[in-house]
Amino acid sequence: MLIGIPKEIKTMENRVSMTPGAVETLVRRGHAVIVEKGAGLGSGLSDDEYVAAGARMVSADEAWAAEMVIKVKEPIASEYKYLRDDLLLFTYLHLAADKKLTDALLKAGTTGIAYETVQLPDGSLPLLTPMSEVAGRMAAQEGALHLEKPKGGRGILLGGVPGVAPANVMVMGGGVVGTNAAKIAAGMGARVTIFDVNHARLQYLDDIFGSRVTTITSTEPNIRAAVTQADLVVGAVLIPGAKAPNLITRGMLSTMKEGSVIVDVAVDQGGCVETIKPTTHTDPTYVVDGVVHYGVANMPGAVPRTSTFALVNQTLPYALLLADKGLDALGVNNSLKLGLNTMKGRLTCAAVGEAFGIDTVTPDEALA
Structure with a gap:
């Protein structure tokens, strides 16, 4: 799979969604990783480190054109133009507080998997x-x-x-x-x-x-x-x-x-x-x-250095599963399936639907 790592552009957001070590792991599994130039600088991670890990440094447009985009924060308005129906977006979304983003994802048909709703059987939220x-x-x-x-x-x-x-x-x-x-x-x-x-x-x-x-x-x-x-x-x-x-x-x-x-x-x-x-x-x-x-x-x-490494420690196993299996990963990992919030223009998170009065389907119905 082609995986894109864009630079975070929210005000004073210096985290990055994948470290060079995580990129190396993805590349060794046979995936191609493209990283926007300067994406890791705020966390003290240089472009050279990403290149040494096997990534190719690209522009924002190229990073967002990947099959799966892994981010830290939800897309902001200037990034809505990158949303599309064949994009798998893996990031924090927090849709219940953001009607505009919810509408943008649904209109674009983007498959959005939210870190904050990936849930283990005991109710804990490993990526949050x-x-x-x-x-x-x-x-x-x-x-x-x-x-x-x-x-x-x-x-x-x-x-x-x-x-x-x-x-x-x-x-x-x-x-x-x-x-x-x-x-x-x-x-x-x-x-x-x-x-x-x-x-x-x-x-x-x-x-x-x-x-x-x-x-x-x-x-x-x-x-x-x-x-x-x-x-x-x-x-x-x-x-x-x-x-x-x-x-x-x-x-x-x-x-x-x-x-x-x-x-x-x-x-x-x-x-x-x-x-x-x-x-x-x-x-x-x-x-x-x-x-x-x-x-x-x-x-x-x-505190991006601390936060980036703490986040990637938890997100990488799920990112690997998505990269290896695509959306089939949701069928084999129920915790990851609970992270599905939007798919092909349908909302799959009941709590978000309740917040905005939008009809929802279950993740299983969307995947079917």
Whole structure:
């Protein structure tokens, strides 16, 4: 198969979808890999390294003309022109928060397999997990940074100092993002509370964190009471493939402390804070009712070297399966089949269809 690796062009997105080592593995399996010139530079990977691995360096147009294109982030508007009905696109898509991209993929007839909906039998999301780990850890870091007065925050040190109380950190969701955010925030000395609807998950988190973290069942009254005391709120709620629920409403903001900070990692799925909107690394925050909102939708792009290698460790086995078998891979790997979001003009992700009122078919029906 001819596999294309385009350069990511989203603002400050320095990750790349395949490392030279991954390219070498694909080439040894008999596949041809073309990489857009400069695609790996943001992650410290040179064109020469890709050439040594067996790739051919090409233009963006040529990379997108491949049979299968592997990316990191979803195509943005300027890339819609590359979508076509004989293209297999393997990347993060996050369609439930992007009607325009959903329409573009359906109109073009592109087969889109989304990293974030590839799901193992135990319900885990293997291709989302590594970036969730990065984003969760970064959420605590960025929250601590933006609590500083020059960044618009309350002027609070996350861990406090002897004789002065630390910050109160409220983590919405106890999954991979929330657990990693709590780990870093608690490690920095903050008072951390995790909210989740799954009691078994709260039991698990209570066992692993012990007295370092408080766990509370996520209900509207509990959330409403907690935001009044929070210095930092981390949005970490995920419903696979679906739009995130708004758990913190506009009305709650007026009860929050002036200069408190919200970091909503769920922003690429619509966000779990009603007032969140996507921002960029170059302009990451804005203020609503005195509360600083951080809504960068590609947080791991700020640490591309770490993120690229973490992502490729997980995506490469699936990329190899697709390269070896094409769409037949979906018939032999049910986890990968669950990643199918669009095919031949049909939407195959029910959660996206529910978000936009679009009729869907099952992956099996689309493949048939």
